[in-house]
Amino acid sequence: MLLNIKNLHVSIGGKEILKGLNLGVNEGEIHAIMGPNGTGKSTLAAAITGREGYEITEGEIWYKGKNIVGMSPDDRANEGIFLSFQYPVEIPGVSIQNFMRTAINAKREYNGQAPIPTVDFLKMMKEKQAMVEITEKLQNRFVNVGFSGGEKKKNEIFQMAMLEPSLAILDETDSGLDIDALRIVANGVNHLHRPDNAFVVITHYQRLLDYIVPDFVHVMYDGRIVKSGGKNLALELEEKGYEWIKESNL
Amino acid sequence: MKDNDNNSGIVQQQLLDFYKSNEAAICADDTPKVRVLRNNALQRFQDFGFPNAKMENWRNSKIINALHGNFRMPALDEKHSEAKPFSCELCDMDTEIIMLVNGVFSGETSLKKYDNGMVIGSTRTAMKARPDLFDRYFGTTMPAETNGFYDVNTALWHDGYFVYVPKNVAAERPVQVIKLIDNESNPFVQTRNLIILEDNASLQLIDCDDSFNQQSSLINAFTEIVIGDNASLDKYKLQNINDNTSLLNSNSIRQFGNSRFRSNTISFNGGMIRNNIHVALDAEGAEAQVYGLYLMDKHQHIDNYLKVNHKVPNCTSFEKFKGILDDEASAVFNGHVYVAPGAQKTNAQQNNSNIILTPKAKIDAKPFLEIYADDVKCAHGTSTGQLDQEAMFYMQQRGISKANARMLLMYAFAAEISNHIAIPAMQERIDDMIKRRLRGELSSCDNCVLRCSHPKEYHFEIDENKL
Numbered sequence: 213m214l215l216n217i218k219n220l221h222v223s224i225g226g227k228e229i230l231k232g233l234n235l236g237v238n239e240g241e242i243h244a245i246m247g248p249n250g251t252g253k254s255t256l257a258a259a260i261t262g263r264e265g266y267e268i269t270e271g272e273i274w275y276k277g278k279n280i281v282g283m284s285p286d287d288r289a290n291e292g293i294f295l296s297f298q299y300p301v302e303i304p305g306v307s308i309q310n311f312m313r314t315a316i317n318a319k320r321e322y323n324g325q326a327p328i329p330t331v332d333f334l335k336m337m338k339e340k341q342a343m344v345e346i347t348e349k350l351q352n353r354f355v356n357v358g359f360s361g362g363e364k365k366k367n368e369i370f371q372m373a374m375l376e377p378s379l380a381i382l383d384e385t386d387s388g389l390d391i392d393a394l395r396i397v398a399n400g401v402n403h404l405h406r407p408d409n410a411f412v413v414i415t416h417y418q419r420l421l422d423y424i425v426p427d428f429v430h431v432m433y434d435g436r437i438v439k440s441g442g443k444n445l446a447l448e449l450e451e452k453g454y455e456w457i458k459e460s461n462l
Numbered sequence: 463m464k465d466n467d468n469n470s471g472i473v474q475q476q477l478l479d480f481y482k483s484n485e486a487a488i489c490a491d492d493t494p495k496v497r498v499l500r501n502n503a504l505q506r507f508q509d510f511g512f513p514n515a516k517m518e519n520w521r522n523s524k525i526i527n528a529l530h531g532n533f534r535m536p537a538l539d540e541k542h543s544e545a546k547p548f549s550c551e552l553c554d555m556d557t558e559i560i561m562l563v564n565g566v567f568s569g570e571t572s573l574k575k576y577d578n579g580m581v582i583g584s585t586r587t588a589m590k591a592r593p594d595l596f597d598r599y600f601g602t603t604m605p606a607e608t609n610g611f612y613d614v615n616t617a618l619w620h621d622g623y624f625v626y627v628p629k630n631v632a633a634e635r636p637v638q639v640i641k642l643i644d645n646e647s648n649p650f651v652q653t654r655n656l657i658i659l660e661d662n663a664s665l666q667l668i669d670c671d672d673s674f675n676q677q678s679s680l681i682n683a684f685t686e687i688v689i690g691d692n693a694s695l696d697k698y699k700l701q702n703i704n705d706n707t708s709l710l711n712s713n714s715i716r717q718f719g720n721s722r723f724r725s726n727t728i729s730f731n732g733g734m735i736r737n738n739i740h741v742a743l744d745a746e747g748a749e750a751q752v753y754g755l756y757l758m759d760k761h762q763h764i765d766n767y768l769k770v771n772h773k774v775p776n777c778t779s780f781e782k783f784k785g786i787l788d789d790e791a792s793a794v795f796n797g798h799v800y801v802a803p804g805a806q807k808t809n810a811q812q813n814n815s816n817i818i819l820t821p822k823a824k825i826d827a828k829p830f831l832e833i834y835a836d837d838v839k840c841a842h843g844t845s846t847g848q849l850d851q852e853a854m855f856y857m858q859q860r861g862i863s864k865a866n867a868r869m870l871l872m873y874a875f876a877a878e879i880s881n882h883i884a885i886p887a888m889q890e891r892i893d894d895m896i897k898r899r900l901r902g903e904l905s906s907c908d909n910c911v912l913r914c915s916h917p918k919e920y921h922f923e924i925d926e927n928k929l
Binding site: 261263264284285286289290294295297300301302303304305306310311314315318319322354371375 | 850851852853855856857858859860861862863864866867870871873874875877878
């Protein structure tokens with residue numbers, strides 16, 4: 213199993229947000245995590261990626277056979293975990309090109325490889341940006357600075373393509389996207405999906421799942437996964453809303 | 463601050479005594495105009511002494527503490543020992559070099575004249591050789607708000623550097639001034655510089671303050687700059703002095719119609735630094751861009767004082783100073799934009815931003831707009847914060863280590879200023895120095911950043927062929 217989360221409890225500032233979450237993800241699978249606001253979906257993403265301030269009070273996160281609780285965020289990233297941020301951060305003064313090169317070389321160093329040759333890097337940039345329909349101009353700009361919502365999300369998928377993670381978590385990548393951007397983002401994900409990697413797609417709406425078809429759909433409520441099923445569960449949620457989940461879990 | 467007041471009184475008396483016993487030598491080459499200016503300044507200095515911390519423009523400034531009373535007045539004929547290896551020719555830089563040691567011109571030809579009429583060299587020699595030219599400009603930029611440091615400089619100055627670019631001449635290569643303090647015992651150095659750009663002239667000037675060793679000293683430099691109609695000056699100031707040196711770097715700039723002044727003051731290291739920049743926009747269409755960057759740590763102190771005087775309509779000024787403060791370093795930013803009555807269509811922007819890396823580092827920022835015209839575009843702002851934690855996590859999530867993420871963020875912050883350097887080879891060098899400074903690898907012993915002295919001690923990462 214690529215990712216195996218067992219009985220995960222996470223608190224922020226003493227307040228428990230995740231209350232015993234279990235999730236298993238195998239290579240080659242796409243999992244969708246749905247659920248109403250405030251149920252801990254983004255907290256789950258933060259806990260897997262090792263964000264500061266998210267205290268794991270109980271439970272384990274196994275990834276590629278290692279319990280990664282306590283591992284630094286950069287080491288987790290270099291182990292192949294990628295998060296497409298719900299709100300990508302603007303970094304004035306750092307060009308996307310410089311940023312990506314630093315990230316790729318960090319990963320290569322982690323794996324005992326030499327830095328990427330410039331020619332290869334530039335070729336890779338060109339290929340991957342074409343995949344998500346990013347213009348070359350954007351690449352010379354500072355990371356996310358002055359980008360529209362759609363451009364920011366496309367840039368996340370572009371970075372994902374560059375870093376080729378084994379586990380990619382998409383945190384509400386569809387929020388604020390128009391239909392064209394949504395299509396581009398979904399195409400990017402489908403293009404990158406391989407038998408040896410996996411995706412966890414966090415979303416509110418079924419809409420994205422028309423494009424990225426999940427193998428499993430999980431519904432989170434109050435810090436736990438309360439229902440799991442196939443892709444039809446998403447359609448059911450779309451139809452019925454989350455109220456019936458809430459009611460059945462009172 | 464009583465002790466300081468007492469000590470500054472002692473230093474005041476030392477300086478007055480020094481003048482009295484060396485008057486003949488100090489004034490030997492004076493034109494009548496210079497002599498009058500000296501006397502007036504001396505009188506003011508005698509009456510008012512040094513500024514103190516109670517004065518608004520000197521509040522929070524630690525430079526006054528540098529007046530500890532142990533300074534020695536350097537002999538007027540003092541020069542570096544000839545054994546020291548000054549080998550500017552070796553560094554193969556494409557610049558015209560002026561070298562000052564302890565504030566005194568050092569070199570064979572103290573005034574170099576070019577075919578196009580340009581003159582560079584010693585201030586003192588220029589005064590002797592071209593008294594008419596000298597008198598036309600010397601003392602014409604002095605700010606109304608004087609103080610003891612300016613006065614003592616005007617009264618006691620002995621030498622400095624002089625640059626003259628005549629009408630319609632564009633200097634072919636940048637002029638590079640290297641200033642070294644080479645002394646065993648606490649000199650108090652008064653350097654006086656004069657830069658003249660006549661109408662339609664243009665010049666790029668690099669002015670470096672460096673230390674030779676870890677000895678302490680107090681440098682009181684005053685630079686007058688006149689920029690004629692349509693003339694353009696790019697002035698780069700690099701400060702990389704040791705922690706025991708105190709530096710007052712004062713500049714007074716007078717700009718005429720449609721002239722352009724672009725200045726970039728980069729402070730890498732220094733025990734105490736005070737930069738004073740007075741810009742007088744005297745005729746319409748003048749534009750001043752004043753940038754600064756300071757990277758201070760340990761107990762270092764930097765104080766930037768800017769005064770931009772919009773005297774007439776349709777002038778533009780843009781000031782941006784940024785700093786990163788580590789350990790227990792402290793900084794002051796004091797920016798004052800004055801817009802005179804009737805100076806309509808003034809466009810003045812002022813900004814100071816700081817990153818504070820520790821709880822003990824400190825910044826006092828005082829931006830100040832004083833506006834007496836009603837049709838102007840003026841803005842000012844300051845910001846002080848820590849490194850952006852969201853950005854830190856974002857970078858780490860992409861695999862970049864915490865240390866490298868920090869470096870990237872700090873460098874990006876600083877590069878906004880160094881990007882304004884218009885000499886590409888120099889910008890590359892400065893960027894490299896910024897990185898080394900942020901990694902804690904740049905010592906003041908690197909001496910002149912353009913490595914024109916001590917060539918043996920240098921090892922640079924940058925390809926020399928690019929310079």
